[in-house]
Amino acid sequence: MESTNEFVKKFNETQAKQRKNHESGKGKPSKSLQNVQHTNNP
Secondary structure (H helix, E strand, O other), X not given: OOOHHHHHHHHHHHHXXXXXXXXXXXXXXXXXXXXXXXXXXX
């Protein structure tokens, strides 16, 4: 079983990743992602 310290460290890392993914995903759609979608649609 993990120590509380290890759990908190992993939890904080996961939260940081989720925040970063949210900002680059639905929260703030970037123009580069939209351009990729348009190039895939004829």
